[in-house]
Amino acid sequence: MDLKIPNLPKVAIGWRKALIAVGVAAFVVAVAFIGWTLFTAYTEERQVAAFGSHVAASEADLSRVSGMVSSHLGSRPDRPSVAGADASMREFAAIAEHGRAVAAYHRGIIGADAVPEAYAGAQSAYIRALDHLNRAFSLWSSAAAAYDANAYTAAKENLARADQEWREYVTAIGDYDRELRAAEEGGEAPPA
Amino acid sequence: MEWKDVIPVLAGGFVILVVALVVKPALLGEPIGFSSSGPVPIPAPPVYVPPEPSPTATPFPEDGEVCTRTFRWTAIDGGVQTMQVRVPEVLFLEHRETPRIGDRLAWGRYAIADADRPILEDLARRIAPPAANPEEQYFRLMDLVFFVQQIPYAPDNSTDSYIEGVLPRHARQVAGGVEYQKYPVEMLVDGKGDCEDAAILMGGLLDALGYDTVLLGYSDHMALGIRMEGFNPYYAKYTPKYFTYEGQHYYYVEGTAFTRENLSTTSPVIRGRPFPIGNTQGSPIPSVKSETPQVIPLRCIPTPEDYRIRPVRLPAKGA
Numbered sequence: 001m002d003l004k005i006p007n008l009p010k011v012a013i014g015w016r017k018a019l020i021a022v023g024v025a026a027f028v029v030a031v032a033f034i035g036w037t038l039f040t041a042y043t044e045e046r047q048v049a050a051f052g053s054h055v056a057a058s059e060a061d062l063s064r065v066s067g068m069v070s071s072h073l074g075s076r077p078d079r080p081s082v083a084g085a086d087a088s089m090r091e092f093a094a095i096a097e098h099g100r101a102v103a104a105y106h107r108g109i110i111g112a113d114a115v116p117e118a119y120a121g122a123q124s125a126y127i128r129a130l131d132h133l134n135r136a137f138s139l140w141s142s143a144a145a146a147y148d149a150n151a152y153t154a155a156k157e158n159l160a161r162a163d164q165e166w167r168e169y170v171t172a173i174g175d176y177d178r179e180l181r182a183a184e185e186g187g188e189a190p191p192a
Numbered sequence: 193m194e195w196k197d198v199i200p201v202l203a204g205g206f207v208i209l210v211v212a213l214v215v216k217p218a219l220l221g222e223p224i225g226f227s228s229s230g231p232v233p234i235p236a237p238p239v240y241v242p243p244e245p246s247p248t249a250t251p252f253p254e255d256g257e258v259c260t261r262t263f264r265w266t267a268i269d270g271g272v273q274t275m276q277v278r279v280p281e282v283l284f285l286e287h288r289e290t291p292r293i294g295d296r297l298a299w300g301r302y303a304i305a306d307a308d309r310p311i312l313e314d315l316a317r318r319i320a321p322p323a324a325n326p327e328e329q330y331f332r333l334m335d336l337v338f339f340v341q342q343i344p345y346a347p348d349n350s351t352d353s354y355i356e357g358v359l360p361r362h363a364r365q366v367a368g369g370v371e372y373q374k375y376p377v378e379m380l381v382d383g384k385g386d387c388e389d390a391a392i393l394m395g396g397l398l399d400a401l402g403y404d405t406v407l408l409g410y411s412d413h414m415a416l417g418i419r420m421e422g423f424n425p426y427y428a429k430y431t432p433k434y435f436t437y438e439g440q441h442y443y444y445v446e447g448t449a450f451t452r453e454n455l456s457t458t459s460p461v462i463r464g465r466p467f468p469i470g471n472t473q474g475s476p477i478p479s480v481k482s483e484t485p486q487v488i489p490l491r492c493i494p495t496p497e498d499y500r501i502r503p504v505r506l507p508a509k510g511a
Contacts, residue, residue, distance in 0.1 A: 021197075028201055032208075039212060052507040059504060061237050066501035068240065073495060079399075082306050083246065085493050090243040101238035119507065126504070136496075143494050152297035155494045163497040173502045184508055 044116040051113045055126060058106035062133070065099045086148075093144030100137035103130050118186075121179035129172035136165035249306065257281035259381045265342040268334045268466075275339070277315055279377045283307055287375040292362050296409050299373055299388065300490035303395035303407070308376045313400040315380075320401060333403070337445055338466045340394040345448050346384035348372045353384045388414035390447030395490055406442050408435065408485035413477050417442030417487065418469065432470025437487040443470040444480075 072095055076088050107130040115123050139162035146155035259279045267273050286307070293299060319339050320332035346353035349370035354360060363372040376396040379385040385393070388407075391414045395405045404419040419440050434441040446467035472480050 024198065024201070028205070032205070048507050055504065056506050057237075059501070059506075062501045063503075066499060069496075069499040073499070076493065076495075080491060080493070081309070082301055082304055083249070085491055087243075087246060088493060090246070094241060094243045098238060098240040105237050122507070140496065147494060150293045150298040150301065151295050152492050152494070153295050156297070159494045159496055166496070166498045170498075170502055173504055176504055180505060180507060 047113070047115050048119060051110070051115050051119060051123060054106070054110045054113055058110060058126075058130070061102045061106065062099075065095065065102055068095050068098070089144050089147050093141055093148075096137045096140035096144060100134055100141060103134040103137060106130055107134060116183075118183040119180075122176050122183055125172050125176035125179050129169050129176060132165045132169035132172055136162045136169060139165060252280040252283050252307070259284055261380055261383055263339070263343070263383075265339050268331050268338060273319075273335075273339075275315070275318065277311065277380050279311060279381050284377060284381050287378050288360050288362075290362065290375075292364055292371070292373055294364070296486065297488055297492060299392065299407060300395070300488055300492055302373055302375050303392045303405075303490050304399055305375050305396075308396060309400065311380075312376055312396045316397045316400045319397075333398075333401075334466075334469070336397055336401070337394065337469065340390050340397065340447055341449060341466050343379065343390065343393075344384050345386060345390075346382075347386050353382060353386070355382050387448050391416045394445065394447050399490055404440070404442075405490060406437060407488035407490070408442070408444065409488055410477070410479040410483050410485050412479050414447075415480070415485070416445040416447055418445050419443075420469070430471050430473050433472040434470065435485065435487055437489070442487065444472050445469050446471075446475065449475065 072088075072091055077084060080088060107127055110123065110130070111127050113123060139158045143155040143158035143162065146152070146158060257280070259281050261277050261279075263275045263277065265273055265275065287305075293301065316336060320336045323329035323332050347369070348363065349359075351357050351359060359370060360372055363370050365371075373392060374382065374385050374389040376393045379389045379393045391407050394416050395407060398405045398416075398418060406417040406419075408415045408417045417435055417437070419442050433444045435444070436442075449467045467474060475481060
């Protein structure tokens with residue numbers, strides 16, 4: 001078989017053109033690098049801002065729940081009648097259910113946040129705190145249900161477990177603060 | 193180098209920007225472009241739903257059938273007293289038809305049952321009217337204790353303990369026999385009861401007068417604990433026994449024991465010898481001398497230890 005190879009024109013590049021080409025290429029790489037760096041920094045900042053706003057919203061809602069509990073417990077009479085005590089426990093159950101729903105709601109939002117790697121520890125600790133709160137509120141609800149069934153021993157046991165969950169929530173909040181400081185100052189989070 | 197060589201480079205850069213700013217956010221559900229510098233909108237959180245108000249109890253008709261019982265008892269001064277108690281029959285029957293509570297920690301509910309309260313307040317005021325000085329007040333309190341101690345004892349498994357002559361249908365079979373805690377007015381109508389019935393009735397009467405009391409649960413017995421400050425009865429020839437609950441001292445009060453004896457060896461006059469407050473040494477029940485009882489408050493409202501939300505620092509970056 002007789003193949004015909006076409007004649008390619010001979011490329012003739014001068015020094016000037018070669019330098020321009022290298023310069024353009026270097027400029028494009030530099031623009032791409034700087035652009036990518038700026039874009040990444042911007043994205044991370046946006047992610048941290050979103051995470052921060054979600055934590056702020058969570059704190060605001062949880063503070064309201066805490067205020068409701070505080071006001072409820074503070075308004076309990078010293079020597080209530082049976083009907084008064086039962087009504088008080090029904091209100092306690094309603095607040096517990098609301099607290100559980102609030103904690104679960106914010107846990108869903110903050111758990112879905114994409115955060116820079118440096119903030120992953122803080123996010124994880126805050127989610128852990130919300131999980132403990134969720135369980136504590138659920139145990140409050142269980143205690144109220146047990147009280148309603150005149151099973152006071154079970155009610156007290158549920159509250160004791162809720163108190164333990166609350167202590168673990170406090171620990172997780174401490175972890176969050178340490179992780180957040182480490183993320184903002186750089187380096188490893190100090191041990192608890 | 194000519195413009196036609198630069199155009200593909202620019203086109204490539206444009207494609208990268210489109211992918212980064214439009215395609216990726218669209219795929220991940222993020223805001224498109226550079227326009228999302230403010231806080232991300234958050235959907236509305238759950239709303240608090242207050243509990244339904246409970247229906248108010250219907251008062252018992254004043255013109256309905258009434259169970260009347262007359263009690264003769266010896267007061268602390270040795271005088272024999274007569275006390276009549278009237279209980280609406282419908283209230284008594286309603287209690288009889290109420291299932292009993294298995295958890296002993298909830299038995300305080302019987303003592304402070306709302307429906308029994310007016311009857312207990314009336315009875316307690318008649319036995320122990322307000323006194324002018326603490327000594328007189330103490331005698332009145334002891335009269336109330338003696339009144340309950342002199343109600344005849346009958347165990348739960350005895351049909352003699354119930355005016356119907358049969359065990360109530362909510363009497364529970366438990367290990368070692370039958371258990372049926374009586375509401376205060378049930379014990380008054382039956383005119384009999386066992387140790388927990390007496391402790392519940394005494395707790396209800398003292399609570400109606402404003403005293404702070406608890407039930408003291410032993411393995412085979414129940415008594416009452418009364419909170420007293422600086423307890424020091426003049427006749428006490430024993431170390432008064434008390435139990436500490438939430439930082440308060442509750443002195444032991446027996447609800448069932450009451451013995452009768454001659455005033456003196458030469459006198460035929462009989463006088464009652466009740467068990468005074470704080471005396472456990474004279475008790476014929478071994479568990480009272482050897483066990484530490486379970487303290488059962490009349491009002492047991494579970495309360496969490498901690499409920500405060502700890503404020504957290506928000507991320508400084510992006511704020």
